[in-house]
Structures are given as C-alpha cells and as structure tokens.
Amino acid sequence: MTMQGLLYIALVFALVLGAAFPMGRYMAAIFEGRVHYLGTVENGFYRLAGVDAKRQMGWLEYAITLLLLSVIHFLLLYAILRLQYYLPMNPQHIAGMSPRLAFNTAASFATNTNWQAYVPEASISNGAQVFGLVVHMFVSAAAGIAVAAAVMRAFTGGGLKSIGNFYVDLTRVTLYLLLPVSLVAATLFVVAGMPQSFGAFVTAHTLNAGTQTIAIGPIALQEAIKEFGTNGGGFLNANSAHPFENPNAWTNLLENWLLLVIGFALPIAFGTMIKDPKQGRALMAAMAIILALGCVGTYAAESAGNPLHVAAGLSPHDGNWEGKEVRFGIPASATFNVSATGTSTGAVDSFTDSYTPLGGAIPLFLMQLGEVTPGGVGSGFYTMVVFALLAVFVAGLMVGRTPEYLGKKVQAKEIKLAMLAVLILTLFILAGAGFSLMTKSGLASLENAGPHGLTEMLYAWSSASENNGSAFAGLSADTPLLDFGLGSAMLFGRFAFLIPILAIAGSLAAKPKLPESAGSFPTHGPLFIGLLIGVIIILGGLQYLPADTLGPLADHYLLYAGKTF
Numbered sequence: 001m002t003m004q005g006l007l008y009i010a011l012v013f014a015l016v017l018g019a020a021f022p023m024g025r026y027m028a029a030i031f032e033g034r035v036h037y038l039g040t041v042e043n044g045f046y047r048l049a050g051v052d053a054k055r056q057m058g059w060l061e062y063a064i065t066l067l068l069l070s071v072i073h074f075l076l077l078y079a080i081l082r083l084q085y086y087l088p089m090n091p092q093h094i095a096g097m098s099p100r101l102a103f104n105t106a107a108s109f110a111t112n113t114n115w116q117a118y119v120p121e122a123s124i125s126n127g128a129q130v131f132g133l134v135v136h137m138f139v140s141a142a143a144g145i146a147v148a149a150a151v152m153r154a155f156t157g158g159g160l161k162s163i164g165n166f167y168v169d170l171t172r173v174t175l176y177l178l179l180p181v182s183l184v185a186a187t188l189f190v191v192a193g194m195p196q197s198f199g200a201f202v203t204a205h206t207l208n209a210g211t212q213t214i215a216i217g218p219i220a221l222q223e224a225i226k227e228f229g230t231n232g233g234g235f236l237n238a239n240s241a242h243p244f245e246n247p248n249a250w251t252n253l254l255e256n257w258l259l260l261v262i263g264f265a266l267p268i269a270f271g272t273m274i275k276d277p278k279q280g281r282a283l284m285a286a287m288a289i290i291l292a293l294g295c296v297g298t299y300a301a302e303s304a305g306n307p308l309h310v311a312a313g314l315s316p317h318d319g320n321w322e323g324k325e326v327r328f329g330i331p332a333s334a335t336f337n338v339s340a341t342g343t344s345t346g347a348v349d350s351f352t353d354s355y356t357p358l359g360g361a362i363p364l365f366l367m368q369l370g371e372v373t374p375g376g377v378g379s380g381f382y383t384m385v386v387f388a389l390l391a392v393f394v395a396g397l398m399v400g401r402t403p404e405y406l407g408k409k410v411q412a413k414e415i416k417l418a419m420l421a422v423l424i425l426t427l428f429i430l431a432g433a434g435f436s437l438m439t440k441s442g443l444a445s446l447e448n449a450g451p452h453g454l455t456e457m458l459y460a461w462s463s464a465s466e467n468n469g470s471a472f473a474g475l476s477a478d479t480p481l482l483d484f485g486l487g488s489a490m491l492f493g494r495f496a497f498l499i500p501i502l503a504i505a506g507s508l509a510a511k512p513k514l515p516e517s518a519g520s521f522p523t524h525g526p527l528f529i530g531l532l533i534g535v536i537i538i539l540g541g542l543q544y545l546p547a548d549t550l551g552p553l554a555d556h557y558l559l560y561a562g563k564t565f
Helices: 003-031 039-049 059-086 099-110 126-153 166-191 219-228 249-273 277-303 307-311 329-342 357-368 379-399 412-436 440-444 450-465 480-510 526-560
Strands: 202-205 211-214
Touching (some): 003 126, 003 166, 003 249, 039 166, 059 126, 059 166, 059 480, 099 126, 126 249, 126 379, 126 480, 166 219, 166 249, 249 329, 249 379, 277 329, 277 357, 277 379, 277 526, 329 357, 357 450, 379 480, 412 450, 412 480, 412 526, 440 480, 450 526
16 A cells, blocks of 8 residues: 555545535424425426425325335336337447346346346447436435435424325435535536437447447436436446446546445435534444445555566565456445445446455455445435434343433334344345355356355345445346346335334334433444444344355465465
8 A cells, every 4th residue: 555545545535525504404404394496497397297285294205105106116217228229319229138137237227236147338328328218316315315315204203193295305415405416516527528419329330441339428417416316327338337338537537436425415404403513423433444444445455456466576565456447446446335335426537356255355345334434315314313222222231221312212113123224134135145156047157166156146146235326246147037037126225214213203203202311322423433334334234244254364365375266
C-alpha cells in the first residue's frame, strides 16, 4: 500500500460524508413534505393516478400498496423484454428474451438488484433500456427510500396510527431527489465523453480492412441512476470498466460518490426527523467504520500481489493488477468494488473474480453482512435499524432491563420480526448455493473447480438474495436453475424482508414515546457504535463463516501453497 492510495480512499470518504449532511437534511425535508417547488407537477401526477395525497396509511396498507405496484411493474417489464423485437427504438432488431431470462431480469430490476445474466448490448434494445430498465431503476430505488422514510416516521412520536402514504413518498423521492441529481450527473457524464444516443450502433472500419461494431445508446442517463439509485446494471457488459460507461478518473470518482452518498445521507435524515442528530450520526459512523475497514483491507490484499507472480520474478510491490483498469489503478478499483458491495449497487470498474482470494472475500462478506455499509438506497438504513434493535436487545439482556430504542420499548414481537428478516436471507443464500452445488446443472455453470468455484456460486446467491447484482464472474448464469432460482431469491430477498420491516415500523409507531431516563441505554456514543458493529458482524456475518472458510479462505491458503483453480 502507498500513502497516495490511502489518501484516495480518504478523499472518497471525505467527499461522500461531507455531502451526506446537507443531502440528509434535504431528504428529511422531502419526507416531511417541506419541499414543493414542483408542486404543480407533483399534484398533476396525483390527479392523473387518482391518489389522495392527504390520506395516510398504516403499515399493512403501505406494504400491500408497495407489493401491488411492484407486481404491476414486474409484469410490465417482463412483457417489454419478451416483446422488445416488436416495440419501437430497436434499430438493431434485437429479439425478445426467453421466458426464463425475462423472468430473471424482470425480478432483478423490480427489486433494485439489476443482476444481468446476459450481454446487455446484444440482448436489450434502446427502447427496452430506457422504458424498461431505466424506469425501474428510478421506481425500485424510490420504493426503497420510501420504506426508509416510513421507518423513520415510526420514531417521530408516540401512538401513531400511520407511517405515511406510499404513493406520495414514491413520487416525492423521484421528483425531488433521484431525477434532478441524475440529470445533472448525466450531463456531466456527457461532457466527459459518455454516449447518450438513441441511434443504431456504429460500424468502424479497422486498419486491416475489417469492421468493428461499436455499441452506443442512452448510456449517460442510465449510468447516473444506476449509481445514484444503487442499482448496478450497466448498458455494456463490461459495466463501469468500459470507457463508454466510465471515461476517466474523474467520472470514476463521481460514480463512486453517487453510489455512496444516499446511503450515508439517510441516517442524517433520520436524525433530523427525530430531532436528535447524534442518533443519525451514530448509525452513519457504524456504516463508515465497516466500509473503511473493507476498503483498506481489500486495498492491502490487492497491493500484496499474487504469490505465484512473485515466485515467477515479479516484485511484490507491483500488486495484483489482474482484472483492473490501468486508468484507475489498485486503490480506486478496490474502493469502487468495496463501495459497490457495501451498497447494493452491483456496478464494477474491475472484476472480482480476478482479485486475490482475500481481496474477493471482503466484498462477499460485506454483502453477507446485510448490505448495511451503507447499503442500498433505503434498504441499508432500515436494515441498520433492525441491527440497532437487536443491539439494544442484547444490551438489555446484559443489564436485565427492558430494551428501548429512541424512547420505544423493544419487545418480543419486534425481535422475532427482526430475526425473521435476518434469517430469511441466510436461508436463501446458504440453501440456494448448497442446492445448486448438488445438481449437475449448478456444477456445469461453474468455470472453476474447488474453493474458487464454491466462491463463485456463494457470491451469486449472496448477490441475488441481498439485491446487490454484482457477479464474481466465471459463472454461466443463464440456465433454468439459476434464472429461476436467483430470480426467486431476488424477489424473496426484497419483499420477504420488507414486510417484517414495515410490521416493525407499524408496531413501534403505535407505541408511546417514552422520555429518556437515567436507566436508558445511550444509543449515540462510542459504546453503542461498537456494540452495533459487533452485532452486525456476529448476527449478520458469522453465520456464513463456515461457507466462507471453505470458499475464499481455503482458496487463499491453497494459492500460497502454489495451487490454483
């Protein structure tokens, strides 16, 4: 590692955390209805959809509304992908997807996962990109933030019968946050040289009298919301490693900022809404500490290089450059990779399969922690609240006192729902990966044997269940088993997790808000931050330790023994 590399990581954190405070306060104003500079447009949408913006919803109605809208959008996207050959804006005459791949892709984009089991530039028309994928990048991201806003409202008072209006939250988040920032970012990307076109692909004539087809399309806008909405899912198969999706070091830095800033801003919005900023700062600190350790750890692993390369005569100071863009280098590549898996973005500017085993283990483990560092837009915050409830429950057991969090008593109902939310993801990741490795179809999908192959499959199920969308590479995912299996994991990982979260919010909202007393456990200082990090690692991560030991950790030791897979 070099001081320059560490300073780059520090720069990314400084830019993100510095912007998170004003953005968090702005988001709180959106959630509270204090932002209305586009009120005429906003009210027009409500009239068009027949929505009563003043009507409040309980948690069950909020959840049902979210689920119904998601089902409608899933079916619409499935139809677009199947029928794209007959739809406008298809100059390449790209055929419709197969039923199983369309199911997988529709599930992916409806859940903010954006896993791609296909080559985008050869499989998706411009029309399907814009009106299918990009629309869902906005809607799925806004839905996650809306749920986070609903959870925040549960702590703003006592005896609350509602947690907001889902339609209003969805509209305001899209109109006042996602759309304006994405448009500004897309403009900057175009200025930097990123294509934004609806024309056909370009045919270039090479010097040896051959031809080359160059894929272009509406890349800049998709890139902006892909990162800002923690979606992932690039226009091009190489994702943010492709110069059309990431032209230079400045766009790389901007993309890294975009994919992190909302996740870190949400705790600040929380502190603003409950009128106790230090509570939000405590959650943000826990997120930042884990992510910073992940960035430095991955950078250290990649800087140490591949022992086989060192044995062949390369300097150990050269580091492991396999799978990385020379334009970005090891520090920027490691930071981007960890940021993408610490959130639910799934975008990459280097390829995890080519990392050292330890360098690849850290992004995998960050996903398995529950995507809370800082996690996806909305999902990272409300998952962090689940761990905060578990942390105060553990603290309450230690001192023999009924646990409280921000004036709300945490009782058996909330803890059962919290553990249900956590364990359902564990079930899909471990059972899904284990079952896949017991079938001929699953084994045939692997490009590598041994622990490296196990890591590929474990990474795929972790990415799908945690709605991340990144891939370890080396896995042929377009098979019946993985198309339907991973697609189902995406749906359950999103919605089977959301329902307990909203139930917790509804339960806490209805409880009285108790004043802080001398016996209250402080939830804003270093002690609570340390306890919260410990609970995240123990309850969120250690259940995967046996599988990770057989995968990337075994791969690491065998690599130093001179064996590769």
